[in-house]
Amino acid sequence: MFDRFKQNAKYWVTGKMNLPEDVLLDVPRLTMIGQLHLHVENHRGVLHFSKELVRLKLTYGELAIKGHDFVIKTILPNELLLEGTIDEVSYLNDKEAGGIHE
């Protein structure tokens, strides 16, 4: 209940004060270079990793990256650099369902 209130307050502040969302909200920041690289900041861990699919845990929901020949070049506590051929990046937003895995 308090978490929900805090979250709403953060949305309101970023919206009204014109602040960049990734600073206040716990959302990932993705930087993609063509199909070759994907740089993910603010992730919360690896759920699944294979050559064709990477699923990353986020604060709210998860991120699925599809493609082929994936290699995790570097992985740091909240930063990840993925290399390979990226076909698709999608959010699986099931926070209503309380979709925190693991």
Added chain:
Amino acid sequence: MSKQHGPSDIFVQVTGKRPESVINDSLREELILKNITKSSAQTIECFITSADLPRLEQIAADHDCSVEVIRISLLEKCAILMKKRAGFVAGILLFTAALILLSQMVWKVEIEGAQPVLQHEIEKNLTDMGVSKGAFAFLLPSPEQIQKEILERTDGTTWIGVEKRGTTYHFEVVEQTLPEEAEVPPPRHITANKTAVIHSIYAEQGQVLVDRNQLVHEGDILISGFIGKGKHARTVAAKGEVLGETWYKVTVDIPVKPKADTLTGRSERKYILDIFGFELPLWGMDADEAFDIFKKTKNTHDAAVFGYTLPIAWNVETYQESRLVNQAGSKNDVIKQAKKAAENKIKSQLTGKADIKEGKILHEESHNGKVKIVLHYQVIEEITSEVPIIQGE
């Protein structure tokens, strides 16, 4: 981005049911995994620092996974190779050590500007101080201190400059020079070296035996080296200046009518091109046959480009007609000329301090266009010569 692993990274394979959880736990433990790839459903491969391997194994064991090292790091490979080639490595180290050690040794001590005796003394002092061939330069004091000490130890030097040039110590010595003692000449007389009339006499040391206006002949003693009387008698080196009047007779022959070369004003020119030393006449080829008597002048113009002289030159030869003219001179002129010639003749004979006092014409006669004049000169000159006194005779 393909080779992000360093020399200490090892290549490992983690096999288990859920290798992703190993990755997540490694993140939490701040283990850095690089270039993670999944080779099969239950296997991941990655690079980690060899120091982190025990921690990875611990994490993997917690998740029922096994860790297998596939490739060891570059450093470990080098270490193995070095162990295999231990002798070679030892040789390199030994060589480097020897090189550094030998370059710190004194190989040469140079001493410049000293006489052999002094040089030997300086060498001895330096050896006492430790500056010798084979000493270690880093054990020696600084050049400034060496300079101070060697100056204190060595007598007879004004200054010693010390300079270290690589493995050589260079000493520059300035010796003390004491003023030389004046040379004491042996006892002697001063005698006349030619017949003359004494004009003036100045004795610095010795006893004067002649007067002014006295006629002296060659070999006469002017200033004696014997001084004192009775038991005070002794010999000294007579010293002084005696000027005497001497006489010279000079005969001069000169022509009454001297001849002179004059130009008539007529001239011809010849132009020559000089290529590599080969002379090619271009214009005025018969200029040199135009006159019987001529004066030839040659002007060379070198061709030069940007300061470089080309082997091509432009020569201009000028032929100027000339003719011999007899110059008629008066009798006075002839005599003046004759006197001048005579004076030059005398001056070339006289040496040292000498003055021409007077010149007189004794005789003159003309003969075959020539004048023969005999002149008499009175000259005042130094007439001294030194004769040593030989004792015990």
